[in-house]
Amino acid sequence: MLWKIKDEIWFDSEKLFIIKGKENYLNYISKYKEYSEISTKSMRNKYPTIVFLSTTTCNLSCKYCFADSGTYGANSDTRFFGVDEYIYVYESALKQYGGVNAISFFGGEPMLNLNEIEKFVIYLHEHYKKIPIMAISSNGTIMNDHIKEFLEKYKIHFGTSLDGPKQYNDLNRVSSVIDSVYDTVENTLLSIKDLRIKKGLQMTISKEHVINYKRGEIVSWIKDLERLGVDTFELVPVTSDNADYKIDLKDDLIHKNFIQLCNDYADYCLSMLIKNEQPKAVSKIFISLILHIIKRVYQEDCSAGFSFCVSPDLFGYPCHVCASDKKFGIKFDENFKSEVQKNLNFQNVKNVEKKKISECNSCMAKNVCSYVCKGLSANNNYNLPEERCLMMEIFLKKVIIFLAESYQLHRKAIKNNIITLNCGGINV
Known part of the structure; x- marks a missing residue:
C-alpha cells in the first residue's frame, strides 16, 4: 500500500x-508489478533467548512497575x-532447543542475586567453549568494584533506566532507603563509563513528562544522559492504566505535547546520524527503521513464546511481562518444549503477529515496527497501547523523510554512524 508522507514523498x-x-x-504506479517483492525469509536467531527472573524482589518501589515492585504478584x-537452577534450565534448554542465543538476567533486581549469577557465569x-550473549537488566542502584570487574571480565552487557531529568525520575522511581534514585543511578553509570561493555539505558515517559512538556526539552534530557557513557538509549511510553501515570491521548493537552515530544526526539536522533563525528549514543529504534527500509527486510515480530522467561520457582512464561499470571506458566523441566x-x-x-492485529493491518509501519510487545498485547486483551502506535507512526514518517531528503547528501556519514551504532542488527 502506498502512503503519502508529504508533498512529493510516498x-x-x-x-x-x-x-x-x-x-x-x-512511473512507480504504472510499473508496480516490475518492482521486486520483499523476501519474507526469517531473520530471527535460530535459538531462543532465556530471560531469567533472577529474583522476584527489588530494592525499589517504582510507582508504575508492571511487575508489582518486582515481585510479580508474589x-x-x-x-x-540458585546456581543449580540456572545450570538446570540452561542445560535443559540446550538439549530441547539445540542451543541458546542469549541469556538475560532480569528481576526484580538481579544484582540482589549476584553471587549465584557469578557462579553460573563462571x-x-x-x-x-561457546557462550551465549549475556546481559543484566538492573535498576542501577547497586554497583561496586567487584561488580564492575565481573561485568568487564565476562563481557556482560548492562542495561538500566533513568526517566529523564531528576525531578521526573525521582517522582516515580523511589525507594525507602535511597534519597535520590537519579543520583544513585547517575553515579553507577559514571563509574562504569570506561568499562569495555555495551551499556544501554531506557527512559520511560509518563504523564508527568508529557503534561509539563515544553518544545525542545527532550534534547536537553538526552544530552544529559549522553554524558553518562551509554551506547544506546530508548524512549518508551509508560505501561499503566493508572491515571496518575498513563499518557491519556484523549486529553487534548497531553495529545499535543506527546506529539511534540516524539517529533523533537526523532529530529534530534536523526540529526546525529548526518554528523561526521561519531554520535555518543542514539536510539536503536531509528537504526532499526533505517536499516529495515534500506535493506528492504521486514521487522520480525516480538520473539515472546519462541524465547521464554523462567521464574525462580521454575515456571516458564512466554515473556517476563506475562510472569505475574500463572495461566501463562508451564513448569520448566525436560518436557517444557513439548508442553x-x-x-x-x-x-x-x-502466535500474536502484526499481520493478525487489525490496528497493524491499517498502519503504514506494520512491516517495520518493533514496538509491538506480545506480552503487553496479551495483558490488554490482545489490543495495542495506542501511545506506542502513535509514537511509531511519528518516528517512521520522520525516518522516511530523512532517507528521502538526507540519505544521498550524507550517505557516508550515515553509513559510518550506523555501522558504529548498530548493536546486533542487520549488517550494513
Whole structure:
C-alpha cells in the first residue's frame, strides 16, 4: 500500500520503497508489478533467548512497575535463583532447543542475586567453549568494584533506566532507603563509563513528562544522559492504566505535547546520524527503521513464546511481562518444549503477529515496527497501547523523510554512524 508522507514523498509499506517526486511516483504506479517483492525469509536467531527472573524482589518501589515492585504478584515463596537452577534450565534448554542465543538476567533486581549469577557465569565459561550473549537488566542502584570487574571480565552487557531529568525520575522511581534514585543511578553509570561493555539505558515517559512538556526539552534530557557513557538509549511510553501515570491521548493537552515530544526526539536522533563525528549514543529504534527500509527486510515480530522467561520457582512464561499470571506458566523441566505446544494461553501469546492485529493491518509501519510487545498485547486483551502506535507512526514518517531528503547528501556519514551504532542488527 502506498502512503503519502508529504508533498512529493510516498512510502510503499509492502515493498518498503520510498518514492520521491511526482514523475517517479507515476512511473512507480504504472510499473508496480516490475518492482521486486520483499523476501519474507526469517531473520530471527535460530535459538531462543532465556530471560531469567533472577529474583522476584527489588530494592525499589517504582510507582508504575508492571511487575508489582518486582515481585510479580508474589506467586511463590521461592524468590531467588540458585546456581543449580540456572545450570538446570540452561542445560535443559540446550538439549530441547539445540542451543541458546542469549541469556538475560532480569528481576526484580538481579544484582540482589549476584553471587549465584557469578557462579553460573563462571560455570558456563569452565564447561562450554561457546557462550551465549549475556546481559543484566538492573535498576542501577547497586554497583561496586567487584561488580564492575565481573561485568568487564565476562563481557556482560548492562542495561538500566533513568526517566529523564531528576525531578521526573525521582517522582516515580523511589525507594525507602535511597534519597535520590537519579543520583544513585547517575553515579553507577559514571563509574562504569570506561568499562569495555555495551551499556544501554531506557527512559520511560509518563504523564508527568508529557503534561509539563515544553518544545525542545527532550534534547536537553538526552544530552544529559549522553554524558553518562551509554551506547544506546530508548524512549518508551509508560505501561499503566493508572491515571496518575498513563499518557491519556484523549486529553487534548497531553495529545499535543506527546506529539511534540516524539517529533523533537526523532529530529534530534536523526540529526546525529548526518554528523561526521561519531554520535555518543542514539536510539536503536531509528537504526532499526533505517536499516529495515534500506535493506528492504521486514521487522520480525516480538520473539515472546519462541524465547521464554523462567521464574525462580521454575515456571516458564512466554515473556517476563506475562510472569505475574500463572495461566501463562508451564513448569520448566525436560518436557517444557513439548508442553508449550499444549498450553493455549502460552500459544496465544506466541502466535500474536502484526499481520493478525487489525490496528497493524491499517498502519503504514506494520512491516517495520518493533514496538509491538506480545506480552503487553496479551495483558490488554490482545489490543495495542495506542501511545506506542502513535509514537511509531511519528518516528517512521520522520525516518522516511530523512532517507528521502538526507540519505544521498550524507550517505557516508550515515553509513559510518550506523555501522558504529548498530548493536546486533542487520549488517550494513
